Amino acid sequence: MKSTLFSTFLSLIVAFATAAETEQVIDHQYIEQLAEKTIVDNLTVTSGANIQVKVMPLDKRIKIQPCQQPLSASLSTKKHSRNQYVKIQCLDEKPWQLFVSARVETMVPVLVATTNIARGSTLDNSNMKVEMRRQHSVRGEVLDSAEIVAGARSNRNISSGQAIHKKLICLVCKGESVTIIASNNSFSIKTAGTALSNGSIGDEVRVKNTRSGRVVSARVNAINQVIINL
Incomplete structure (x- = not known):
C-alpha cells in the first residue's frame, strides 16, 4: 500500500515538473519580440533593401496568461502593408489570442544628387551618391548605383537631394x-x-x-x- 501511494505521489511530481518545463515564460517583451520576428521572417526584401520594424508596445494592463504549448504567430495583414498586425495565439486547453501592431519601413538604395546639377553636366562622384530612402517615398524608375552611370550626362536640371531617375540622364546622348x-x-x-x-x-x-x-x-x-x- 505504501509503495503504491509513493508511486502515485512520484508520478504527480513528475507530471507537475514536466508541465513546468513545457510552460513558457511569457511576458510583454516576449510577445513583442515574437511579433517582430514574425514580421521579419515573412516579408520579402529586394536585393540591397532592408526593413525597419517598430512594434507598438502592448498595453501594460493586458495580463498575459500562461501557455503550455508553443505560441502561434501569423501576419493578419498583407505583406506589403506598412501597418502590420500579428496574431498571437495560445492553442492549449485554455486558448487565448491577441494582436500586436507594428510599423514597417522598407529602406531601398537610391542614387541622389549631392548638389545642383545643370543640364548637360557630367555625373561623377562629386555630384551624386547612393543613400537609403523609404520605399514608399520613391517614385519612378530610380537608379541604385553610381558606378554604372558615372560619366553620363544630365538632360535636365537636377536639384540637390533629388533622386536621379533614368529619364533625367543619358548614357548615350543625341549627336554623340x-x-x-x-x-x-x-x-x-x-x-x-x-x-x-x-x-x-x-x-x-x-x-x-x-x-x-x-x-x-x-x-x-x-x-x-x-x-x-x-
Missing part, C-alpha cells in the same frame, strides 16, 4: 559618337556610329552606322555604347 556592338553566340563585331536620340541604361535608341550610313535600333549598354543582338 557611340560604339555599336553587334553580337550573337558565335561572334561580336564593333563599329562606330552616331546617336540619333538620348537613352539611359537598357533603353532602345536609334543610331547611325558611320561606315554604312544605315540607321538601326540598339540597346544602351554602357556610356557611349550600344548593343544589337543578331
